[in-house]
Each structure stands twice: as C-alpha cells, then as structure tokens.
Amino acid sequence: MRLSSLQKFILAECYMRKGRLKKKNLLSFYEKQKDKPSEKDKADTITKSVDSLIDKGMMVGYGMRTPKKWYIEEVRLMPKGRKIARKLLGEQQKLPLHN
Secondary structure, eight states: OOOHHHHHHHHHHHHHHOOOOGGGGGGGGGGSSOOOOHHHHHHHHHHHHHHHHHHHHHHEEEEEOOOOOOOEEEEEEEHHHHHHHHHHHTTTOOOOOOO
C-alpha cells in the first residue's frame, strides 16, 4: 500500500499524540516546505488525505454530518493504522507471548 508523505506524517502524528488529534494540528506539515500552498489548498489536501486513510481502515474520524457531507474535526488511529505507524517510525513490534 502506497502512502503519500502527508499521509505518513498524519499517521506518525496520531501515533505520537495517542488518542484523538484535531485536524488543525496537521497544518504543521506545511511549515517545513519552501513553497507553501494557500490556506484553502492546505485544508483541502489534508481533508482528502484523512478521508483516504479512513477509507483504508487506518483511522476513525469524529465530527458533524450534514445531509450532504461530513465535517471531520478529530481523528484517531485504528489498530491497522497503529501497526503501519510503528513500521514507519521503525519501532520493533512486540509479539503477543502468553505466560
């Protein structure tokens, strides 16, 4: 499964923060870039990346639903997303050993 650099950043941030993460906190991804997009483009790109991660079963989104669309305000990792985030960060996973 291929992930963009923004999606990798989102997974890593959610894994580091543990629990719910506000979508506004993900704007820090663009602070490191030389050519920064407009605020509207930043929000659209982050929303599309989060939606894609939700569709892949890596995250859960929390927000409001209107008759036409979802407004996602917070996100949280699912077990599949945690596993991929650990892999991205280079952490060794523990085996479920029974005593």
